[in-house]
Amino acid sequence: xxxxxxxxxxxxxxxxxxxxxxxxxxxxxxxxxxxxxxxxxxxxxxxxxxxxxxxxxxxxxxxxxxxxxxxxxxxxxxxxxxxxxxxxxxxxxxxxxxxxxxxxxxxxxxxxxxxxxxxxxxxxxxxxxxxxxxxxxxxxxxxxxxxxxxxxxxxxxxxxxxxxxxxxxxxxxxxxxxxxxxxxxxxxxxxxxxxxxxxxxxxxxxxxxxxxxxxxxxxxxxxxxxxxxxxxxxxxxxxxxxxxxxxxxxxxxxxxxxxxxxxxxxxxxxxxxxxxxxxxxxxxxxxxxxxxxxxxxxxxxxxx
Numbered sequence: 379x380x381x382x383x384x385x386x387x388x389x390x391x392x393x394x395x396x397x398x399x400x401x402x403x404x405x406x407x408x409x410x411x412x413x414x415x416x417x418x419x420x421x422x423x424x425x426x427x428x429x430x431x432x433x434x435x436x437x438x439x440x441x442x443x444x445x446x447x448x449x450x451x452x453x454x455x456x457x458x459x460x461x462x463x464x465x466x467x468x469x470x471x472x473x474x475x476x477x478x479x480x481x482x483x484x485x486x487x488x489x490x491x492x493x494x495x496x497x498x499x500x501x502x503x504x505x506x507x508x509x510x511x512x513x514x515x516x517x518x519x520x521x522x523x524x525x526x527x528x529x530x531x532x533x534x535x536x537x538x539x540x541x542x543x544x545x546x547x548x549x550x551x552x553x554x555x556x557x558x559x560x561x562x563x564x565x566x567x568x569x570x571x572x573x574x575x576x577x578x579x580x581x582x583x584x585x586x587x588x589x590x591x592x593x594x595x596x597x598x599x600x601x602x603x604x605x606x607x608x609x610x611x612x613x614x615x616x617x618x619x620x621x622x623x624x625x626x627x628x629x630x631x632x633x634x635x636x637x638x639x640x641x642x643x644x645x646x647x648x649x650x651x652x653x654x655x656x657x658x659x660x661x662x663x664x665x666x667x668x669x670x671x672x673x674x675x676x677x678x679x680x681x682x
Contacts, residue, residue, distance in 0.1 A: 379447040380418040383428075386444065388416040390435040405430035422448055422506060425513035446510075459602055460581065460593045461510075465517065467591075469525045469584035473566075473575050473619055476533050478548055480511045481518060481526065482555050487548040488512065490540030518561070527562045529616075529623050535565065535636045549637045556630055564623040565632050573622065574615035582609075582616055 391401050391412070398416070399409035405427060415423055415431075423431070428445040431437070446462055464470060472479045477491055485508060492507045517523055530552075538545045556563045566573070581593040592603040592612040603609060624632060 379444070380422055383423070383441065383444050383448050384416040384418045386437075386440060387412070387431060387435070390437055390441075391416075394435055401431075401434060404434040422509070424509055425516060445513075460591075461514070463583055463585070463591055463602075464581075465514070466585060467524050467583040468522075468586055469527075469582075471527045471582040471616055473529045473531075473580040473616060474534055475531050475575070475577075475579045476537065477539065477579075478530070478534055478552065479528055481515055482528065482552060483511065483515075484544070484548050484551050485512055486544045487540050487551075490544060518555075518558075523560055525560050527564075527620075529564045529566055529619050530629075531566050532568045532632075535633060546637055549633055552633055553630060556626070562626055563629055563633075564620065564626055565629040566619060566623040567632070570622045574618055580612060580616060582612060 391398070394401075396404075397409070398412040402409040402412045407427065415427075423445065425442075425445055428441045432439060432441040435441070446465065470481070472481075478487060480488065483491065488511045489504070489508050492511070493504055518526065535549070539548070552563060555561050579595050581595075583591040583593070585591065590606070590609045590613070592609045594601050594603070594612075603612065623629070
């Protein structure tokens with residue numbers, strides 16, 4: 379696929395009457411970088427470079443569409459279709475059992491996560507995986523950005539992936555992301571005990587045509603589900619998780635507490651306490667907090 383990408387770049391460049399040096403100047407890289415891309419040698423192009431080449435060569439998104447497949451060897455087969463489908467989703471709902479979802483990871487955190495696992499074979503492959511993961515995050519700031527709803531298990535906040543400094547940086551990233559109107563975060567505390575999605579993570583994608591896709595993943599497996607009956611079961615399980623997780627405002631407070639190392643041993647508020655505190659905050663803010671904290675996924679109403 380890297381070779382195919384290079385062939386397309388070379389044909390488009392030739393048709394445009396540009397030399398490699400001229401094209402490099404247009405996309406702000408040296409001419410030898412264009413040579414590497416056309417010959418499928420050296421580092422693979424980043425998503426930003428693929429977009430720049432697409433614009434410079436008037437490729438009508440051909441190179442951008444090819445780019446994920448250039449990195450197809452970087453991830454196991456089971457995750458490739460999910461990555462491709464998530465690029466088109468208009469709503470993304472995730473439950474993360476042990477790690478911060480890729481769309482919200484810092485580069486340091488992502489590198490620590492991706493540096494382990496049976497499918498990793500080389501340092502170059504690790505660099506490619508990190509580049510791809512960071513590239514996927516660009517869509518969160520794009521005009522067609524998806525609505526993102528993430529439920530984090532408390533274990534995600536406790537596991538020092540990459541070390542304490544990296545984890546603190548990651549928690550800061552989560553708090554910043556939650557300020558965006560299209561991103562909602564909740565935390566599922568340990569005290570809730572067993573639940574329907576134990577043992578793995580769950581992703582639900584709503585596509586532009588309204589269809590739904592579910593994706594479940596463990597340490598060494600992944601499954602993409604497109605059967606409507608099965609998806610309805612996963613949606614019910616996700617709605618139950620949303621119901622028992624801390625509300626968004628309290629979830630952010632818990633993240634801050636973990637960052638300050640004050641939450642360990644503290645008692646998570648009971649459901650009645652949560653309702654009381656939420657009512658007090660609503661009264662104090664004139665309703666603004668409810669609209670931010672209680673925002674629902676478009677077209678979905680949480681089930682009781």
